Amino acid sequence: MIPQYPLILVDASGYLFRAYHALPKLTNSRGEPTGALVGVLNMLRKLIEDHRPEYIGVVFDAGGRGFRHDRYPDYKANRPAMPEDLRAQIEPLRTIIRAMGLPLLVVPGVEADDVIGTLATQAAATGLPTLISTGDKDLAQLVGEHVTLINTMTGTRLDPDGVREKFGVPPERIVDYLALMGDSVDNVPGVPKCGPKTAAKWIAEYGDLDGVMAQAGTIKGKIGESLRAVLDQLPLARDLTTIKRDVALDLGPTDLRPTPPDVETLRNWYERLESRRLLATLDGVGVAGAPTAARSHEAEHSTESEAGTEPQYELILTEAALEDWLSRLQTADLFAFDTETTALDAMQAELVGVSFALEPGRAAYVPLAHVYPGAPDQLDRDRVLARLKPLLEDPGRPKVGQNLKYDMSVLARYDIALRGIAHDTLLESYVLDSTARHDLDSLAKRFLDHDTIRFEDVAGKGAKQIGFDQVPLEQAGPYAAEDAEVTLRLHRVFQPRLAAVPALERLYREIEMPLVPVLSRLERAGVLIDSARLATQSAELARKILELEESAYRVAGRRFNLGSPKQIGAIFFDELGLPVVAKTPKGAPSTSEDVLERLAAEGHELPRIILDHRGLSKLRSTYTDKLPRMVDRDTGRVHTSYHQAVTATGRLSSSDPNLQNIPIRTEEGRRIRRAFIAASGHRLLAADYSQIELRIMAHLSGDERLLAAFAGGQDIHRATAAEILGLAPEDVTGEQRRSAKAINFGLIYGMSAFGLARQLGIERGAAQEYVDRYFERYPGVRDFMDRTRRQVREDGYVETLFGRRLHLPEIGHGNQARRAAAERTAINAPMQGTAADIIKRAMIAVDAWIEAEQPAARLILQVHDELVLEVAESAVEETRARVCAAMETAAELAVPLVVDIGEGANWDDAH
CATH class of the missing domain: 1.20.1060.10 (Taq DNA Polymerase; Chain T, domain 4)
Incomplete structure (x- = not known):
């Protein structure tokens, strides 16, 4: 089974204190204290056995002073010194936990709560369900859609509803609740005599701590007097009880994968602790008696990981075996499919074989064109493809693959139109985290803890590498079958994670997946x-x-x-x-x-x-x-390859050749574009969004002047110059408009006054004046940028209008320059990413019209915010109107989307 919580974060310092006070004060025969240590180890083992996490972090307080002491020197001043028999158990416990293979974190300057808060926030940003094992009520502020608390000693859990039921306030108000009550243990000042019921009541009546403070004068009785007497201390109390969520860490949630245990070290320690129960866990098992802790939870799907059995990979060499597999594929709810070919270029690749997987642990490879000396007889390729064609073209038979655009393009060379493309693990991974690696080998290792058979393992490397058609079947079969089987297993991992974040699931279903056949057709059209x-x-x-x-x-x-x-x-x-x-x-x-x-x-x-x-x-x-x-x-023709899963922002990239980087502003670049030509009797039609990122900025910021300028169809750069210089638009000079254009585009890319000064060739002070005046005239833009900075520091990611997430792990980095770079990226990413989403939606709409009505037009290029079509001369006007309508209605913004369309004999003339 897949665990309900792939990530578990353990409040180990809390474990230790609770075990020390709750359990007998045991010692071994040497007189060394062992009770708390053994208690923590047993709690850890039970937690792992019950939940079998893929990732786990065991977090300890570092001890000593931290940033809260700097904020409030009396923080935790009332705490008694740690008992020596407890202190003596800390380092042995940490040593044993490391030997168990469990990731252990001790971060100086912050408390364990802050480390847990940072990791939980990062995990929640990716939709990774997280369980925090603790008895500390302060951590209830972290509870949310993807974060749950468990008290290991009592077995009770707290989700958002449980927090409301237990404390009378939702998780987002826990900090206010704690600030009102104060904490005598940590010496956090609060309202004297304000208990849980009063704190919850006030928050229910007045909304939050700020509301309570604002209404303090209306609260009657002694408790009201107590509140008013400490009003100036409450903001400090809130600061002290707020868990930090942006600690600069060397590890992220998915780096917390357990490693194999050091059994010899564990045996020595368990013998020293004189714990027969712990020693018994070492008899042929994995991590400290919890064999599944170091295994990926997704591996539970595969027969390979159950009872130690190997996956069943079948090599299909007979008609009977093929028919048996076809009959099962035709009734399957979903099957994985993959092709093996002679080349990476789909336009040149010859089909060598196909593989299928119906369930984890079971897959088959059908070799069709292995031609090495002594190769066994294989089924005829044309006959096999004729048998597969109805299945592969059936939209009612759902398929999953890894980069199915490639397989679709290869099959098209054999007159098979692949339909029923239900899922693509490449795109599932990309939507969940665009900054990660999405190749099959990396995904298998990361999510299944599985080392795949790599292409180099069967085909060799470098100059000695052979084509796949030369690979012996005894090696080719397991390699190819594994690709399909691992793909199916990965899909089972990704599907619930996408479902847990509806916006990401919708983005995947409505934009990324429908784009797959569009890009395949575009690539095959060529230019x-x-x-x-x-x-x-x-x-x-x-x-x-x-x-x-x-x-x-x-x-x-x-x-x-x-x-x-x-x-x-x-x-x-x-x-x-x-x-x-x-x-x-x-x-x-x-x-x-x-x-x-x-x-x-x-x-x-x-x-x-x-x-x-x-x-x-x-x-x-x-x-x-x-x-x-x-x-x-x-x-x-020239056929580029478009990549959906490369850029962090969602933009498409292209390679072989890369058509995204031909300069458009230089004469030499324009001359290259003139070499992209239309076929005889055709024209090239180029449709380009006008200032789309600035329009998205107007929409996201809601700035009234910016909205009005776009709504009125004004030249936005001239309008900006007029606003910040206090001129009438007609009085703005060309140089002033150029400066305003630099500001407009510079600011959405996070440019500083220093950068603007360098670009315009002016003094830094003058550039700063430009920026200050810009924000005075467009305060909504400044507010949007400030909101975005706050949001990314809190969430660790920003979102596009359509829910695409860009994760920025360096937003909490200790290096100020890297934090600043992450902030600049955070401001631009929602605009660049939304623009990418919009052009993709436009492509899907234009392609749908072409497929439905079969006009004499086809998409041949997509570059940044531009679509290029090759159109018969007789169809230019109709195509112009339909493309313009599709692009201008691809999104509903607070300002109109405007499309500039031109046509010509070559790409440059079409602008």
Whole structure:
């Protein structure tokens, strides 16, 4: 079974104190105290046996002073010294817990509660159900949709309803409740004589602590007097009782995977403790008598993990075996499917075999084209595909796979239109956490604690690597069958996690999954290029690159390698005496691109020459030289690959070739776009969202002036310049509009006044004035940014309009620069991510129209906020209208979505 709580966090210091006071004061024959130690170990064992978590963190207080002492020197001043017989049991306990293979955390400067609070908050942000084992009422403030408390000694649990029932207030008001009552044990000041019932009553009547304080004058009697006498102390009490949720930790929730126990160390310690019960747990079991603690809970699904049996992987070489599997696949509620091929490029890949899995622990591989010497007879590929075609094309037979877009494109080459794509583990993982790795091997290790058979294991590495069609069946069969079987197991892990966060489940179901066939069709459509035009441009670029090299030699006074950072550094800083504006981690002067940009902006000639040289060299190597070589021999077109699960924000990326990075603002970049052409009798239609991220900012911030500017169809940059300079729009100069544009886009990317000053070439003080005036005129934007910073510090993630989450683990990092970078990302991510969601919704809508009505048009490119279609000349006007309507209705914002559409014989002319 899957455990109800994959993550357990243990308040070990609380365990220790409770065990010490609740259990007999036992000693071993040496007179060493053992009662609390053995009590904690037995509680831990029972907790693990009952819940079998995938992740577990055992958290101790570090001891000594912390930040609360700095805030209030008398914090915990009333606590008596720890008894020596208890202190003597702490280090042995920690040693034993480490030997058990359980992750142990002791973080100086904060309490165990703060570490638990941080980990629980991070886990909840990903929808990971978490159980906190504690008897401390303070931790009730952490309870929520994904966080539950358990008191191990009593067995009672507290979910949000349980917190309300026990304390009379919801989890989010526990801090206020604790502040009103105070805590004599921790010496936290509160309202004298205010007990649990009074605190809960006041919160019910006045909402929260601030409400109680605001109404203090209306509360009668002695208790009212007591409240009014300590009003100035209550904010401090609230601070002291608030659990910190942004502690900078080296480990995250999913890093807390148990490891195999050190049995010899455990045996020595258990013998020293003279505990027969603990010694008995070491007889052929896993972690300290709890064998499942170090096993992944998802592995409970597979027969491989039950009773020690191996998975059953079948190699299908006969018609009878194929028919047997087909009959079971046709009645399955869901089956996993995978292809094995000769190439990563779906446009060139030949099908070598297919694999299926019906249930964990059971899968099969059907080899179809293994051609190595001595290969056994295999079923005829065409006959097998003819038998599979009805099943694979049946939308009523749900399938799950890992990156099914690839399989769909491969099958299309064999005239099979894969339908019934119900789930894709690549996308399930991506939606749950876009910043993680989503390849099958990594997912299997992370979520199933399973080391997969890797491609290199069966095909070799490097120059000696062979194609999969050359891999012997005795190796190919288990490898291929495992891919399908592991995929099915992973889906069973991901499905409940997605269901636990409805917004993520909806994003997955309504955007990411429907996009799979859209991208497959788009990739297979491809785009025509004018190879002759690119060859001419490539030759011209080569001449310009040589000219730049000669210019660089002239300025430097000698020849050098323009691609060598070491040689560039020597010339810049030793010979020309240029200022050092940044250093590498090792302390050497940096020659990074950012440094070159700064030096060039300051008027230094050589850095500008090197930047221009790099830019032209990259265009030549990546596009003008390479694109003609990438024309598909069968279609005569270039076919890029789009990736849904790469960027953190949800944007699509592309590779082979990467079409996202062709510069549009330079003449050389535009010339490359002119080489993307329409077929004879067709036109290219380019539809681009206008200023979509600024429009999303207006929607998210609700700023009245920004909303009004977009609603009125104003030039937003001119309107911004007019607002912050106090001018009429018609009086704004081109330079002033340029500055306002830099502010508009700079701020949504988290640019500072320093960065703005550098970009505009003005003094930092003047840039700061621009920023200050901007926020004076657009206070809603400032409020949105402040809210976002607070939210990301509290939740650890930000969300798009459609519920996509971007996790920012560095928001709690101890390094201020890294925290600041995470804050800047947090401000931009909701806009960039929402824009990505909107263009995906638009693609799905446009593709649905094309599939339903079969116009003489097809999607051929998606780049950032733009869709490009190849359209028959006779269908241009109809397509323009339908695409515009689909894109402008892809989301409902507080401002209109505006789409700029053009058409031409090539991509550049269509703009």
